Amino acid sequence: MAAPMEHMTAVCAELERLLSEDVAAGEDVVRRVTELFRGPEYREVAEEKIFTLILQILSRALQEIQTQIAASESSEDRWYLLSAECFRCLRNACVQCLKNQNTIRNLGLIEKAMAVIRVFSTSSIAQESCLVAFRCGLQFLGNVAGGNQDSQNSIWKRAFPHLFLNCLNHEDDKVFSYGAMVLYTCMDEDKMADLLDPANLTVALDVISAYSRRSDTDWLHLIVTDRFLRSPELVKQMYASQNHTDRMSLLELILSKISEKSLPVEMASLRQIALFLSDCFQKQCKSVLKLAAPGDGEEEAQVVIRLLDLLCEITSDPDLLTCLQCCSGLLDTAVDTLRLTHLAGKQAKNVFTSTHSESLGSDLTHAAVGFKAHLIRLIANLCYKNRENQDKIYQLDGIPLILDSCSIDDNNPFLNQWAVYAIRNLTENNEKNQELIASMERQGLADSALLESMGLHVEERDGKLLLKSVKKK
Structure with a gap:
């Protein structure tokens, strides 16, 4: 030395x-x-x-x-x-x-x-x-x-x-x-109170605005995913104060964290954020119908679409699924929105109308691509091993709606696959829902070819109609 x-x-x-x-x-x-x-x-x-x-x-x-x-x-x-x-x-x-x-x-x-x-x-x-x-x-x-x-x-x-x-x-x-980098390094949970002060909320809002312009900056990503998401109250205040573009960026960052499947953020915080996003979707969901007639409101509709993407990802996580399965309003909203968009697509030719071409949807880039498929995915997730929600779909006439929505549709890639998953979750250990689908097939209300494409068929045994898996036949 x-x-x-x-x-x-x-x-x-x-x-x-x-x-x-x-x-x-x-x-x-x-x-x-x-x-x-x-x-x-x-x-x-x-x-x-x-x-x-x-x-x-x-x-x-x-x-x-x-x-x-x-x-x-x-x-x-x-x-x-x-x-x-x-x-x-x-x-x-x-x-x-x-x-x-x-x-x-x-x-x-x-x-x-x-x-x-x-x-x-x-x-x-x-x-x-x-x-x-x-x-x-x-x-x-x-x-x-x-x-x-x-x-x-x-x-x-x-x-x-x-x-x-x-x-x-x-x-x-x-x-x-x-x-x-300095902001991230100096910020910890004790600093959240400073950010929550309405006079200082601009710092948090500017982080998201900056990410909208410079999404390749790792420090901004970390500030949101490793710091902001620890404070559900901060997320709520930010969302309420943002324009549609910055809301999309915030939702994108939350989606990236949920998709990692490795969540350092406390699960209690994420559950509160999940419930908040569910509430936002329920309040804003009808905005997506504005896409049926191009004009004002497209940005707001895109926020709804991103909220749905996020809710699908959240309900794919076992630790977060249960808290949203208890939100009866979310399931009602998903079914109601599916019904409205399905009807809008039938009443006039628009982005919700089923299409089929040899291009397989490669030319479709509008915001509503996949929206109906994701609605069915969300319904399927909410009904996973949940008898109350299975029965709720029965009461809402959701099963006929799901089956009626299942057609080849370039606007909704993987629609049939999500429908298969939904029917599987709706009928698992639920004879009432099984009987409904079987009776629809017998009455001609359900396409037998469609059921077969789902790996299902109807058979009669002792005077009762049973929905069976083709693989088990």
């Missing part, structure tokens, strides 16, 4: 000399410290003195920049370049080094860094060197906060909400990405 300590002592002496002579010429010396801090052996022997010197240099740079801005003068690049190098130095010092993180925080370097970054984020300086310093400052904040709760709290106190809002709406991709 002698060599690293000697090197650090030597650069400390050079930094002290610069402070007494020409600080502006200190970029090269600070860069040497930056390079030394790439090695863990140098980070481990760093003493408080060197960070005190970096603090003094950064303070001088800030003072010069503020003076020139106040005088409406163009700041010299050397002060921005020096600030950037100080931030790189501090960034490297914090890598996997709790000791340095704490020393830097205790010396007040986070406060000083925030003062410098605030100038970069709020001024109209157009110099590239200023932008570079801004990026490096954000990288430093991310590193000093990594795995350090006290540093995270210190940054949050000074950066929320204004710095995060500036970064989320910044045109520079790196500033945007680094800002999102």
Whole structure:
């Protein structure tokens, strides 16, 4: 360890000399410290003195920049370049080094860094060197906060909400990405109360708006799926305050998390979110009928379609299915919506009308593609091993509706497969529903070829009509 300590002592002496002579010429010396801090052996022997010197240099740079801005003068690049190098130095010092993180925080370097970054984020300086310093400052904040709760709290106190809002709406991709990284790193469950404050909800809303524009940013995805979804109340407030485009993005992110089948979010939170989304679907579902007559309302209809996709995925998860099976209103709504869209497609030629062509639907790209099939999928899931819901479908005349909806339809790929699954779930250990389908076939109300395509047939035994599986025959 002698060599690293000697090197650090030597650069400390050079930094002290610069402070007494020409600080502006200190970029090269600070860069040497930056390079030394790439090695863990140098980070481990760093003493408080060197960070005190970096603090003094950064303070001088800030003072010069503020003076020139106040005088409406163009700041010299050397002060921005020096600030950037100080931030790189501090960034490297914090890598996997709790000791340095704490020393830097205790010396007040986070406060000083925030003062410098605030100038970069709020001024109209157009110099590239200023932008570079801004990026490096954000990288430093991310590193000093990594795995350090006290540093995270210190940054949050000074950066929320204004710095995060500036970064989320910044045109520079790196500033945007680094800002999102700092937001994710500093956010924990204790911070949700700040986001729930109506005055600060804009931060959460801007995360989703930013994702709508830059969906390839992993940090935004993580902020929503690993942070926001832990707070059902936040999800509700966001959804209520969003436009249709941002609602689609929020639902897309929830769908991606549910689809992972590996949910770090507490299941209790997801159940509350699932119930909320069920309620939204019930309230908004009739908006989808606007697609039958092109015009206003398509965006709202697309939200309903995405809600249905999400409910199908939620009810495919055993841990979430049971909470929605208890929502009798959801099953009623699904059957009612299926009936309305089916009727709309029969009354006039529109997106709900069954079509069949040799192209197999490859040319169909409208929003309603698959909607009826997904309604039947949702009904099937809600009736899975649930006698109450099986009987509810009987009472709603849902079985004839499902059978009547089953025809070759390019608008609804896999419609027949979901219908088979629905009939299977509706008839499992339910003689009443079995008898209904059998009697429909005998009366000609159910197409025997359709039943056979589902792997079912009707036979008479001891004067009773039985619905049997073809495979068991």
